[in-house]
Amino acid sequence: MKKLTSMADLEGVRRSLEAQRLEAERLGEIKAEKARIKAEEEKKRHDEANLFKRQVRDVTPLRDVNIKIHKPVKPLPIARQRELDDESVLWESISDEMDVERFLETDDKLSYRRNGVGLEALKKLRKGKWVVQAQIDLHGLRSDEARTAVGEFLRSSVKHDIRCVRIIHGKGLGSIGKEPVLKEKVKRWLVQKDEVLAFCQAPPRDGGAGALLVILKARQ
Known part of the structure; x- marks a missing residue:
C-alpha cells in the first residue's frame, strides 16, 4: 500500500472514498426505484388476475368439442441492445x-x-x-x-x-x-x-x- 506522506495524499484518499460513497448511494437509489416499480407492476398484474377470476366465477365452461388447437406463433426476435439503450x-x-x-x-x-x-x-x-x-x-x-x-x-x-x-x-x-x-x-x-x-x-x-x-x- 502506498504510504501517505502529505496532506495532499490524505485529501486524495478522502476524495476517492467520498466519490465511491456517492457512487454507491446513486446506484442504491436506482436499484430501489427499480424494485419499487417492479413491485407495483406485480401488484397490478395480481389485481387484474383476481378481477378476471371474480368476473367469470359464475360462468359455465363450454364443453371441449370441435376445438382446434393452433400452434403458437413464434415471436419476432427482440432487439435486446435497443432495450438496453432505452433502459439507460x-x-x-x-x-x-x-x-x-x-x-x-x-x-x-x-x-x-x-x-x-x-x-x-x-x-x-x-x-x-x-x-x-x-x-x-x-x-x-x-x-x-x-x-x-x-x-x-x-x-x-x-x-x-x-x-x-x-x-x-x-x-x-x-x-x-x-x-x-x-x-x-x-x-x-x-x-x-x-x-x-x-x-x-x-x-x-x-x-x-x-x-x-x-x-x-x-x-x-
Missing part, C-alpha cells in the same frame, strides 16, 4: 444540484478523474495529446435540451468506441449576467456519468474556457 435513457438521472467542486482536481483547469484513472492520462489530456474524435456544440440549447443532448452524445460515442470528445459549452457571454451557466452544469453532469473517466478544460486551440475535453471508457 429511462434510468439516466443526472442532477443540476450536485456539488461538483469536491470531485475536481485543484489545478488551474479544475480537472476531474474517476477513481482508478491514472494521473498520467489526465496530464496528457491537459496537454492536448489525446486525439479528439467527436464533439458536440451546446450553443443555443436550453439547460434541459443540453442535458439530454450530452447524455445521448456520450452514449453514442461509447457505442462507437470513441475515447476522447470535446464538449463546447461556451463562455456564457451571451447569457443573462454573462454567467457561464452551461459551463458549470456540464461539469456536474459529467461527474455523474458512468461513461466519463476524466475531463479538463480544453487548451486554447481547442476552445479554452469555452469547452471541455473528455476521456470516455472503452466499449465493453
Whole structure:
C-alpha cells in the first residue's frame, strides 16, 4: 500500500472514498426505484388476475368439442441492445444540484478523474495529446435540451468506441449576467456519468474556457 506522506495524499484518499460513497448511494437509489416499480407492476398484474377470476366465477365452461388447437406463433426476435439503450435513457438521472467542486482536481483547469484513472492520462489530456474524435456544440440549447443532448452524445460515442470528445459549452457571454451557466452544469453532469473517466478544460486551440475535453471508457 502506498504510504501517505502529505496532506495532499490524505485529501486524495478522502476524495476517492467520498466519490465511491456517492457512487454507491446513486446506484442504491436506482436499484430501489427499480424494485419499487417492479413491485407495483406485480401488484397490478395480481389485481387484474383476481378481477378476471371474480368476473367469470359464475360462468359455465363450454364443453371441449370441435376445438382446434393452433400452434403458437413464434415471436419476432427482440432487439435486446435497443432495450438496453432505452433502459439507460429511462434510468439516466443526472442532477443540476450536485456539488461538483469536491470531485475536481485543484489545478488551474479544475480537472476531474474517476477513481482508478491514472494521473498520467489526465496530464496528457491537459496537454492536448489525446486525439479528439467527436464533439458536440451546446450553443443555443436550453439547460434541459443540453442535458439530454450530452447524455445521448456520450452514449453514442461509447457505442462507437470513441475515447476522447470535446464538449463546447461556451463562455456564457451571451447569457443573462454573462454567467457561464452551461459551463458549470456540464461539469456536474459529467461527474455523474458512468461513461466519463476524466475531463479538463480544453487548451486554447481547442476552445479554452469555452469547452471541455473528455476521456470516455472503452466499449465493453
